[in-house]
Amino acid sequence: MPLLARFVTAPLVVDVRRGALAELAKILADQRISTSGRVAIAVGSTYGPIVQHTFEHDLVDADWFTVEGGTINTAIKLVEQVRKNRYDAVVGIGGGTVLDVTKFAAARLGLPMVAVATNLAHDGIGSPISTLDNDAGRGSYGVPAPIAVLVDLDLVAQAPPRSIRSGIGEIVSNLSAVADWEASHRLHGEEIDGLAISLARTSANAVMNHPGGILDDNFLSALAEGLVLSGLSMVVAGTSRPSSGACHEVSHAIDLMHPDRRVYHGEQVGLGAAFAWFLRGDQQLFTATVDCLHRHGLPVRPVDLGFSLEEFAAIVDYAPQTRPGRFTILEELGLSPAAIIAKVNEYNDHVFARINADGAVTPEGRLI
Template sequence: MPLLARLIPAPLVVDVRRGALAELAKILADQRISPSGRVAIAVGATHGPVIQETFQHGLVGADWFTVDGCTINAAIKLVEKIRSQQYDAIVGIGGGTVLDVTKFAAARLGLPMVAVATNLAHDGIASPISTLDNDAGRGSYSVPAPIAVLVDLDLIGHAPPRSVRSGIGDLVSNLSATADWEAANRLRGEAIDGLAVSIARTAAQAVIDHPGSVSEDAFLTTLAEGLVLSGISMLVAGNSKPSSGACHEISHAIDLLYPERRGFHGEQVGMGAAFAWFLRGDVDKFNATVDCLYRHGLPVRPIDLGFSLEEFSEIVGYAPQTRPGRFTVLEEAALTPERVVVKVADFNDQVYARTHPAPITPEGRILD
């Protein structure tokens, strides 16, 4: 009987711990990615010089390049700089901006890419997608996933706490995204990948259930591994559906309608997921999502993102247009503009009630 199996281009190495960056040269050699250490290293303009100064002796054969912005033009400029020399691979050391630009450049040059994350703001660490700004706003580009992923907790400790917390929102939104995909399968017969769903859902649930915070290594390790798994779930599926549903449509609408006011991606999709669970009427998932976001200091109401209820209603109404053909609870609900206003107001009230419970006297009476 034939044995059938799928081949998944997952990373050769996933290393999450303190001091991981110091092992980069050894990993490149041991995995035959670059035995000579002849690689191009891309870093950001802010923290890149510090990283280069402290690490440049670890790979004497490497050349260093600075990424200037998270745009398609910045990625093309990096391509032009790198293609004049011969390299075994490209290494991106930085946050989402550096990694997205480096992944795109590596794809254009046909070189393997190694991701060294200095932040945990979203699940792009190991994903086959680069999100870059372009003349039309912001676009997602398919690219090969990194061949190796390193997360140095020493570097993560220097990242702004708000940006690290953003990764929690991005990962938690997987539960809502997979619910959208399952609904598309149930109601429209859309093909679904059970393995991708399992990976994405398990990664998200691990963070929701973890009692720690971003100040603890154990929690950061769970978050980092979850974000890597989220990226791998997209590799398995061949698309972003395990981690992108109504939550991301709402985020994309914010980016397009209010580009000057957009926040961290994970903040936006986290609250988008909470709103999606509210629309589905799933009280348990709604409560769990709101509780997790609130406990970690993430936005839970439109005002927390800087939007009035009227503005958020506009965002929700526009959101389905951001992903034509993607079926989510927003498309399923087919809300009229009037109903959107009502739902947003009800959502806001429910979140406030959940996060600001009325005090109760010893006799069991609720105080106003």
């Protein structure tokens, strides 16, 4: 008998709304993640005291741990702290740094992990990947995806607007990553997963075509749900392929070459995606990506990230080395350094022409 279905590991709970955090104890009990409330809760130093105060009458058997920084050493320190006692699960409450550290620690301890997101900076809230700084720069580690995901829009609304915009860049870049994956399948026979592609593409289109902005609850819900679906696409694929292509290679190159100048991950991959669409010669998706990023106040040119055109060309040249064996438009074209410089200049001119209709920028790229 043929196998007519497949099993996909998915979160038991996805709760995106205002006040979701207040339901944490109930969700843990109802879903039998922790009926006793004996959980380890990791929080950041910013929201940690506020969140802990929220639960002074709930989760009284929980132990609280503060996460300082997003390094592999921080994650190992959390492992050592949590393993001293027995817990049903590990809960991470915070931004991407806290969640990545908590996911890694939970994986090392063999415990389920619950993610409670306080901002929407990237798709790590539901992904099977933990991104942490290490001695070599920054690494991505495979981990089990969260067993439950809560996004409290009350907390998200208090996050820096720039962090929310970063999530837009992250999710929009999925379309470029999928194009790279499909090209690798077409040209080199790399296996693709249609369900993973559908999840990644649908989540990206939902955000790119949404008329709202970061002050709109409907838009924030679409963004949060899109980021969760993006994480699930990686679970389905068993790889980061549905959401990581040339766009992420460019971002990784920035992280490695200019660690003191890197900005929000979503800002970097968003621009990387726009540049990748330009290299493919896809005018429609290049325009749509630039328009979306620019409308939401995200970087669209190298200068917006603080790089000269020459510096950005060097970043693009180095980018394929960050993911050996991964085929993207950068590897497909195999441009020489001189050709990359020409493309970067051409890209900058096209973006300038696109966004300068209202006279808001100068050719040099400095915002007025």
